[in-house]
Amino acid sequence: MKVSETEIIVRYCETDQMGIVHHSNYPVWFEVGRTDFLRKLGLKYSDMEKQGVMLPVVSLNCKFINPARYEDVIIVRTRLGEVGCVRLTFDYEIMLKDGLNPIVLGETTHAWTDRNLKPLSIKKKMPGLYAFLKSLEHENK
Amino acid sequence: MKVSETEIIVRYCETDQMGIVHHSNYPVWFEVGRTDFLRKLGLKYSDMEKQGVMLPVVSLNCKFINPARYEDVIIVRTRLGEVGCVRLTFDYEIMLKDGLNPIVLGETTHAWTDRNLKPLSIKKKMPGLYAFLKSLEHENK
Amino acid sequence: MKVSETEIIVRYCETDQMGIVHHSNYPVWFEVGRTDFLRKLGLKYSDMEKQGVMLPVVSLNCKFINPARYEDVIIVRTRLGEVGCVRLTFDYEIMLKDGLNPIVLGETTHAWTDRNLKPLSIKKKMPGLYAFLKSLEHENK
Amino acid sequence: MKVSETEIIVRYCETDQMGIVHHSNYPVWFEVGRTDFLRKLGLKYSDMEKQGVMLPVVSLNCKFINPARYEDVIIVRTRLGEVGCVRLTFDYEIMLKDGLNPIVLGETTHAWTDRNLKPLSIKKKMPGLYAFLKSLEHENK
Numbered sequence: 117m118k119v120s121e122t123e124i125i126v127r128y129c130e131t132d133q134m135g136i137v138h139h140s141n142y143p144v145w146f147e148v149g150r151t152d153f154l155r156k157l158g159l160k161y162s163d164m165e166k167q168g169v170m171l172p173v174v175s176l177n178c179k180f181i182n183p184a185r186y187e188d189v190i191i192v193r194t195r196l197g198e199v200g201c202v203r204l205t206f207d208y209e210i211m212l213k214d215g216l217n218p219i220v221l222g223e224t225t226h227a228w229t230d231r232n233l234k235p236l237s238i239k240k241k242m243p244g245l246y247a248f249l250k251s252l253e254h255e256n257k
Numbered sequence: 258m259k260v261s262e263t264e265i266i267v268r269y270c271e272t273d274q275m276g277i278v279h280h281s282n283y284p285v286w287f288e289v290g291r292t293d294f295l296r297k298l299g300l301k302y303s304d305m306e307k308q309g310v311m312l313p314v315v316s317l318n319c320k321f322i323n324p325a326r327y328e329d330v331i332i333v334r335t336r337l338g339e340v341g342c343v344r345l346t347f348d349y350e351i352m353l354k355d356g357l358n359p360i361v362l363g364e365t366t367h368a369w370t371d372r373n374l375k376p377l378s379i380k381k382k383m384p385g386l387y388a389f390l391k392s393l394e395h396e397n398k
Numbered sequence: 399m400k401v402s403e404t405e406i407i408v409r410y411c412e413t414d415q416m417g418i419v420h421h422s423n424y425p426v427w428f429e430v431g432r433t434d435f436l437r438k439l440g441l442k443y444s445d446m447e448k449q450g451v452m453l454p455v456v457s458l459n460c461k462f463i464n465p466a467r468y469e470d471v472i473i474v475r476t477r478l479g480e481v482g483c484v485r486l487t488f489d490y491e492i493m494l495k496d497g498l499n500p501i502v503l504g505e506t507t508h509a510w511t512d513r514n515l516k517p518l519s520i521k522k523k524m525p526g527l528y529a530f531l532k533s534l535e536h537e538n539k
Numbered sequence: 540m541k542v543s544e545t546e547i548i549v550r551y552c553e554t555d556q557m558g559i560v561h562h563s564n565y566p567v568w569f570e571v572g573r574t575d576f577l578r579k580l581g582l583k584y585s586d587m588e589k590q591g592v593m594l595p596v597v598s599l600n601c602k603f604i605n606p607a608r609y610e611d612v613i614i615v616r617t618r619l620g621e622v623g624c625v626r627l628t629f630d631y632e633i634m635l636k637d638g639l640n641p642i643v644l645g646e647t648t649h650a651w652t653d654r655n656l657k658p659l660s661i662k663k664k665m666p667g668l669y670a671f672l673k674s675l676e677h678e679n680k
Contacts, residue, residue: 128433128443129279129426133272133327133588134656139596140270140566144411147563151410151469161410162469165556172606173562178599183656186274187433187444233557233606269574269584270567274447275515280455281429284422285552292551292610302551303610306415313465314421319458324515328574328585374416374465411561415554415609422552468556 136183149192290333418465431474559606572615
């Protein structure tokens with residue numbers, strides 16, 4: 117799978133007094149896209165956490181290009197970026213379901229950590245998962 | 258202490274496209290008021306949790322009377338309600354700092370539980386805390 | 399339509415440090431259910447707002463019975479309550495998709511207002527909408 | 540004023556199931572810092588909006604370095620970046636009040652627009668405001 121598409125309908129509480137979606141919601145939608153991306157690969161993120169592997173965000177970049185509005189039907193296109201032993205990146209494109217123009221573009225970088233947020237090597241901790249993600253990274257290019 | 262007053266300045270992201278504070282923020286402000294109420298009594302809620310005592314909300318009632326707007330300076334007036342062995346209630350009055358009219362009135366009921374959210378008797382688990390809260394309840398009447 | 403069922407997957411950011419969904423998300427999910435209820439009836443809430451009719455929440459009651467967790471698939475069951483000239487109520491039942499036990503029960507009351515949040519009679523302003531909602535109310539009993 | 544310092548106490552609902560502040564809250568705290576920065580200069584952002592000048596975010600970059608936790612007392616250090624006719628940047632440093640290590644570093648870029656989110660030149664629309672901000676930019680270097 118190169119790209120996962122996740123549908124979101126804009127919630128009223130996600131709007132602000134400009135009448136558009138408040139920008140702080142897009143990192144949340146990225147996360148929805150990321151969870152869905154992994155789920156479609158058969159990887160439940162909540163199961164990973166139960167096995168003591170966390171994936172906190174260490175950096176976030178977004179460009180806000182067009183506004184989204186209440187009740188808009190949105191698509192989050194999530195793609196795996198670089199897969200390393202200690203880091204993982206995803207990138208995102210958010211657009212209207214019936215539109216061509218991007219609304220938001222973004223990228224997140226994550227660190228693999230244990231329950232205490234200490235960095236770990238996923239290659240050592242879960243070699244199968246690492247090899248699997250690494251194979252997807254190559255497919256992407 | 259009968260009433261704790263906590264000041265909050267309305268955040269942009271708390272507004273919605275009606276140009277007013279979205280109603281889902283008021284339960285959050287009640288929580289801010291509640292944390293501050295306990296802190297002023299010398300009780301850090303985060304310390305209680307470290308000792309294995311949780312206080313999840315089991316019911317919530319709100320009346321939304323007047324709107325609040327971006328940058329308004331708000332006061333949350335928090336008061337202890339009933340103190341039981343297994344339950345605790347708080348009530349809240351939210352108003353403008355420079356106003357007389359209430360914005361929101363609310364009430365929350367909480368259960369004392371352990372880390373696994375199993376109900377417990379605070380009277381047995383922490384008799385000192387129970388007696389202290391009970392004394393405040395009486396003072397309130 | 400007596401009951402509208404809306405599916406929601408719990409987002410990571412909706413959890414708190416107890417490891418469960420923070421209670422302030424349930425009013426947001428009620429709103430998602432309400433919007434979906436109206437949409438299924440052919441009523442876009444965003445269109446109503448464009449015609450100058452607002453429906454702010456004037457009261458909210460919730461009972462939190464069981465916790466929901468990250469990635470849980472949730473159903474919001476939304477039902478129309480009382481339909482008046484100036485007020486409207488909805489009630490909600492939130493449960494796991496694959497579960498029998500309720501997670502949260504709730505009720506919201508709304509006022510019909512104009513753009514400036516002044517109360518209005520929907521029976522006068524939009525007699526067709528009023529008659530339609532009134533017919534659903536009767537069907538419900 | 541080179542740097543504005545704004546105090547924030549972490550709210551319970553801002554934590555997630557990792558037991559730390561969810562990353563989507565930091566853009567909200569940046570906004571709190573930005574509003575406070577402007578307020579200290581005598582510029583109420585809500586007044587600017589009433590005069591038809593909006594300042595939507597067009598890009599956001601964050602680095603998450605250390606976690607913040609419930610009840611932590613946080614300082615947002617906000618600084619004006621570049622001041623242009625059509626764009627404005629701010630940068631942010633978030634740290635514990637009693638700490639030396641950064642929690643989050645960030646930067647936001649904003650476009651000056653009218654009420655319909657059409658770009659405008661602030662130098663033309665509000666020359667006094669532009670000159671004032673420009674003078675602060677120089678002071679910063």
